[in-house]
Amino acid sequence: MDYxxxxxxxxxxxxxxxxxLQRYPGNPSSIHAEGRxxxxxxxxxxxxxxxxxxxxxxxxxxTSGGTESTNMALKNAVRDLNVQxxxxxxxxxxxxxxxxxxxxxxxxxxxxxxxxxxKGQPDLEELDVLxxxxxxxxxxxxxxxxxxxxxxxxxxxVAALCREQGALFHSDTVQTxxxxxxxxxxxxxxxxxxxxxxxxxxxxxxFIYVNGDxxxxxxxDGGAQERNxxxxxxxxxxxxxxxxALELALARKDEREVYVRGLRDALWQRxxxxxxxxxxYGDPGRGHYKLLNVSFPxxxxxxxxLMNLDIxxxxxxxxxACSSGADAGSHVLDALVGDPGRKAIRFSLxxxxxxxxxEQVVNTLKEILPASVEA
Numbered sequence: 086m087d088y089x090x091x092x093x094x095x096x097x098x099x100x101x102x103x104x105x106l107q108r109y110p111g112n113p114s115s116i117h118a119e120g121r122x123x124x125x126x127x128x129x130x131x132x133x134x135x136x137x138x139x140x141x142x143x144x145x146x147x148t149s150g151g152t153e154s155t156n157m158a159l160k161n162a163v164r165d166l167n168v169q170x171x172x173x174x175x176x177x178x179x180x181x182x183x184x185x186x187x188x189x190x191x192x193x194x195x196x197x198x199x200x201x202x203x204k205g206q207p208d209l210e211e212l213d214v215l216x217x218x219x220x221x222x223x224x225x226x227x228x229x230x231x232x233x234x235x236x237x238x239x240x241x242x243v244a245a246l247c248r249e250q251g252a253l254f255h256s257d258t259v260q261t262x263x264x265x266x267x268x269x270x271x272x273x274x275x276x277x278x279x280x281x282x283x284x285x286x287x288x289x290x291x292f293i294y295v296n297g298d299x300x301x302x303x304x305x306d307g308g309a310q311e312r313n314x315x316x317x318x319x320x321x322x323x324x325x326x327x328x329x330a331l332e333l334a335l336a337r338k339d340e341r342e343v344y345v346r347g348l349r350d351a352l353w354q355r356x357x358x359x360x361x362x363x364x365x366y367g368d369p370g371r372g373h374y375k376l377l378n379v380s381f382p383x384x385x386x387x388x389x390x391l392m393n394l395d396i397x398x399x400x401x402x403x404x405x406a407c408s409s410g411a412d413a414g415s416h417v418l419d420a421l422v423g424d425p426g427r428k429a430i431r432f433s434l435x436x437x438x439x440x441x442x443x444e445q446v447v448n449t450l451k452e453i454l455p456a457s458v459e460a
Contacts, residue, residue: 086399086400086401086432086433086434086438086442086446087400087401087402087431087433088375088433088434088435088437089232089233089260089283089375089376089402089431089433090402090433091282091283091288092282092283092284092285092286092435093285093437094285094286094287094326094330095285095286095329095330095333097329097333098285098286098287098326098329098330098333099326101325101326101329102287102322102323102325102326103322105126105321105322105325105326106322109122109123109126109321111123112318113127113310113318113319113321114308114309114310114318123319123321126321126325127147127319127321127324127325128142129328130147130324130325130327130328131145131147131328133328133331133332134279134292134327134328134331135294137262137267137331137332137335138262138267138268138269138277138294139267139268139269139270139271140269140270140294141297143297143312144269144294144295144296144297145292145293145294146292146293146295146311146312146314146315147290147291147292147311147315147319147320147324147327148290148291148292148293148315149289149290149291149320150280150281150282150288150289150290150291151178151180151257151259151278151279151280151283151291152180152280153291153304154276154278154279154280154291154292154293155178155180155181155184155226155255155257155278156180156184156304157293157301157304157315158226158255158275158276158278158293158295159171159181159184159185159188159224159226159255160184160187160188160304161301161302161304162224162253162255162275162276162299162301163188163192163194163224164192164301164302165300165301165302166222166224166253166299166300166301167222168194168222168223168224168253169194169195169221169222169223170194170195170196170197170219170221170222170223170224171185171188171194171195171196171197171223171224171225171226172196172197172198172199172212172215172216172223172224172225172226172252173185173196173197173198173199173225173226173227174198174199174201174207174227174228175198175201175416175420176201176205176207176228176231176233176234176236176416176417176420176421177226177227177228177257178228178232178257178259179416180257181226181228181257182416185226195221197215199211199212199215199227201420201421203421204234204236204367204368204372205231205234205236205366205367205368205417205421206236206238206368207227207238209239209242209243209246212225212243212246213246216246216247216249216250216252217250222253223250223252223253224252224253224254224255224275225243225246225247225252225253225254225255226254226255226256226257227243227254227255227256228256228257228258228259228260229256229257229258229260229261229265229267230258230260230261230265230372230373230376231260231367231372231373231417232259232260233366233376233378233415233417233418233431234366234367234372234376234378234417234418234421234431235367235368235369235372235373235374235375235376235377235378236367236368236372236373237261237265237371237372237373238256240256240267240272240274241272243256244272244273244274245273247273247275248273253275253276253299254273254274254275254276255274255275255276255277255278256274256276256277256278257278258277258278258279259278259279259280259283259291260283260373261373262277262279262283262284262331263283263284263330263331263334263335263338264284264334264338264341264342264373264374264375269294269296273296274294274296275295275296275298275299276293276294276295276296276299277293277294278291278292278293278294279291279292279293281323281326281327281330281331284330284331284334285330285333285334286326286327286329286330286331287322287323287326287327287330289320289323290320290323290324290326290327291327292327295314302314303315303316305317337436341435341436342374344436345374345375345434345435345436345438346374348434348438348439348440348443349369349374349375349376349377349432349434350369351440351443352377352432352434352443352446352447353365353369353377353379355443355444355447356379356447356450359447359450359451360381360450360451360454361382362381362382363379363380363381364379364380364424364427365377365378365379365380366378366379366380366417366418366421366429375433375434375435376431376432376433377431377432377433377434378418378429378430378431378432379429379430379432380418380424380427380428380429380430381427381428381430381454382427383424383426383427383428384454384455386453386454386455387427387428387454388428390428390430390450390453390454391403391428391430393453394430394446394449394450394453397449397453399445399446399449401430401431401432402430402431402433403415403428403429403430403431415429432446
């Protein structure tokens with residue numbers, strides 16, 4: 086139950102990637118037949134990804150994943166678009182927060198963090214004020230769905246504020262690009278980022294959407310690949326696998342949402358029936374349907390909860406998987422003034438989970454933790 090961290094590769098995606106490895110050895114930059122064949126396949130994949138988000142094929146570039154894409158958007162906006170100020174939130178993924186730290190230190194970029202409410206929503210009234218009060222070229226970076234608590238941002242509202250004040254808008258959509266409808270032809274977003282391994286594709290491949298009005302240069306130098314935007318021979322099997330995974334996920338999006346939301350709601354109901362003094366973070370009723378972040382009261386057993394669940398064959402997390410290889414806590418919950426004595430567990434589900442597994446999780450927790458409601 087840690088699908089927000091990563092997902093297994095869909096068998097159909099494995100088949101697509103295997104075919105690419107076996108049948109298409111050419112370098113997409115070569116002008117001979119094998120190279121042209123590989124290039125055509127990449128462009129077909131680009132068309133698939135662009136179509137999924139309502140973009141032009143000339144606005145989609147393949148990368149190694151969401152982290153590279155975000156670094157490219159933020160750092161190149163400062164370098165090439167004269168961005169002097171970035172407005173973000175303390176709840177962003179570390180690929181944003183660490184990037185902003187670097188830009189402050191190396192470029193002198195002004196960084197402002199919006200206030201967030203108890204459910205993790207950034208203060209859009211404050212954003213409106215900040216956008217109006219300073220003449221500096223500004224970029225706003227806010228994620229669509231928080232990867233730890235599931236809080237969903239109103240993309241249309243933020244995009245409208247940014248457009249009104251002439252600000253750029255970057256959104257990390259890693260957790261939502263395959264589960265919610267995104268259409269950059271209707272919602273004016275400057276930069277949008279995605280990663281294949283979050284939607285049953287391979288690890289190590291992702292994409293960035295760059296609105297055609299934003300003329301930025303490459304983040305990685307060395308060659309003319311990706312229309313001069315990213316040097317290095319393209320990862321053909323990974324790109325084709327990502328396009329296939331996104332195609333499959335979107336085709337089954339609605340039915341999977343109904344199923345996964347039902348599992349998530351059943352898990353929350355069973356936990357409330359079984360334990361006293363639970364706290365839920367975010368807004369499960371209006372947040373991402375696959376996420377449930379719950380904290381348990383302090384106890385010696387709770388301190389080792391992640392480890393004991395792992396021993397029992399149940400995979401969950403206490404924060405972002407990108408923070409550390411250990412249980413390093415959560416900067417998101419710290420920003421929400423969470424009680425450090427409580428143990429928070431992020432459950433993130435998918436269509437591969439079952440109701441029997443929900444019961445297994447609850448029963449295992451009842452064996453580990455003291456003083457349930459039923460006791």
